[in-house]
Amino acid sequence: MKTTIRIDKIITGGIGIGRREDGMVVMAGRVLPGETVVVRGTRQHRGYLEAELVKVLEPSGDRVEPLCPRYAECGGCDLQHARETAQHRIKENILIEAAGRARVVCDEGVSQPLLASPLALGYRHRIRLAISARGEAGFYQARSNRLVPIHECPVATAPINTALAELNRSKYLRRVAAFTREIELQHSPAAGRVIALLRLDNRKRADQRLIREFALSLEPIAQVLVQAGSRVRPGSPRQPEAVLRQQFDRSVCGQPFSLSWSPGCFSQVNARQNSRLIGLVCRLSGDGSGRRILDLFCGMGNFSVPLGLGHAAVTGLERNRESIARARANAAAAGLHDCEFQDIDVAAGLRQCLGAGLYFDCVVLDPPRQGLGKNAALLLDLAPGRIIYVSCDPATLMRDLRLLVAGGYRLLSLTPVDMFPQTHHIESVALLEKN
Numbered sequence: 094m095k096t097t098i099r100i101d102k103i104i105t106g107g108i109g110i111g112r113r114e115d116g117m118v119v120m121a122g123r124v125l126p127g128e129t130v131v132v133r134g135t136r137q138h139r140g141y142l143e144a145e146l147v148k149v150l151e152p153s154g155d156r157v158e159p160l161c162p163r164y165a166e167c168g169g170c171d172l173q174h175a176r177e178t179a180q181h182r183i184k185e186n187i188l189i190e191a192a193g194r195a196r197v198v199c200d201e202g203v204s205q206p207l208l209a210s211p212l213a214l215g216y217r218h219r220i221r222l223a224i225s226a227r228g229e230a231g232f233y234q235a236r237s238n239r240l241v242p243i244h245e246c247p248v249a250t251a252p253i254n255t256a257l258a259e260l261n262r263s264k265y266l267r268r269v270a271a272f273t274r275e276i277e278l279q280h281s282p283a284a285g286r287v288i289a290l291l292r293l294d295n296r297k298r299a300d301q302r303l304i305r306e307f308a309l310s311l312e313p314i315a316q317v318l319v320q321a322g323s324r325v326r327p328g329s330p331r332q333p334e335a336v337l338r339q340q341f342d343r344s345v346c347g348q349p350f351s352l353s354w355s356p357g358c359f360s361q362v363n364a365r366q367n368s369r370l371i372g373l374v375c376r377l378s379g380d381g382s383g384r385r386i387l388d389l390f391c392g393m394g395n396f397s398v399p400l401g402l403g404h405a406a407v408t409g410l411e412r413n414r415e416s417i418a419r420a421r422a423n424a425a426a427a428g429l430h431d432c433e434f435q436d437i438d439v440a441a442g443l444r445q446c447l448g449a450g451l452y453f454d455c456v457v458l459d460p461p462r463q464g465l466g467k468n469a470a471l472l473l474d475l476a477p478g479r480i481i482y483v484s485c486d487p488a489t490l491m492r493d494l495r496l497l498v499a500g501g502y503r504l505l506s507l508t509p510v511d512m513f514p515q516t517h518h519i520e521s522v523a524l525l526e527k528n
Contacts, residue, residue: 228267
């Protein structure tokens with residue numbers, strides 16, 4: 094059934110909200126605030142109707158033509174129909190609304206302007222492609238298991254797109270698809286080289302000879318790795334160690350430095366915006382001289398190394414042996430002698446710090462999407478003077494901020510960071526200080 098509604102706002106997920114004449118809330122994607130649209134109901138829920146866009150009757154002045162020809166089908170981007178400044182406003186409002194729903198009070202001057210990405214397109218240094226049984230590489234349609242074949246992605250870097258084109262031309266792809274779930278393409282920011290990571294289907298037997306032939310045939314791809322479970326190995330013999338690297342200039346933390354990592358480590362997909370994110374965290378941490386900083390979920394040292402270069406003594410905690418090894422190597426390459434890294438679960442690490450009676454002037458944390466949760470209580474017990482919380486999920490961030498504020502901290506600033514242009518996803522950085 095079709096209905097005409099006016100869109101009031103965009104919420105988390107890039108979904109537009111409007112109301113039918115009878116007051117029923119209607120939710121639809123690919124719309125913008127202020128637009129009058131025709132939608133078709135797809136799923137009735139208690140209290141609201143899920144719908145799909147049929148036609149825009151009165152378009153917003155912020156509506157633009159999407160650059161990607163597969164935009165209407167692909168589930169990767171959901172804000173390509175909005176001009177860049179409108180995307181920024183939408184993300185700022187999503188963060189403010191998340192704070193309101195969680196009853197996190199943002200006093201005057203707390204909410205900061207969005208930190209824009211240097212690139213709105215061509216920024217992604219990593220894409221993960223699903224592989225169909227027919228040997229098609231692509232992304233899934235939104236809220237669907239239907240694969241949309243992709244031959245070029247506007248938000249990916251040029252080397253990624255070159256590798257993607259070669260992948261689609263490969264005569265081996267259909268045969269490799271028989272035992273491969275996904276292929277991840279990773280572009281090293283410091284060079285044009287691309288590494289492909291094949292994630293195997295553990296239920297099926299892989300043809301090792303075919304993998305070697307496939308790896309050798311992909312000329313624009315420097316290396317092919319194979320992942321079965323948590324183990325990553327070379328796709329062909331005598332491959333050098335697979336390493337990705339990013340160089341940072343002195344504007345980030347006062348000194349130039351570099352970070353390297355392996356394909357199994359976490360890294361931000363938007364390399365140039367990552368430089369700005371690190372710079373923001375360094376500024377919020379203050380003068381590092383003589384200060385002790387605890388970096389939770391430290392990964393390969395994305396924040397630990399630049400904070401250490403600011404003359405702070407840094408302890409990094411991360412439950413990933415490979416990431417910790419890279420963090421130690423990155424700190425050593427930067428000439429840091431007062432950085433310590435532990436391969437330990439963050440909750441266990443916090444308990445260890447509490448048991449040893451350690452004090453930290455500042456705690457920096459960049460947790461996965463689920464946030465801190467109940468471990469926020471351990472952070473409160475540790476009672477650092479300052480907390481810098483980097484988050485990729487506004488809902489879990491606000492849930493944790495509410496607990497931290499109730500536990501004696503004051504929210505000083507909240508900055509949205511546009512790490513993922515053309516999508517609703519948003520990174521944010523909160524600065525808290527102990528009362």
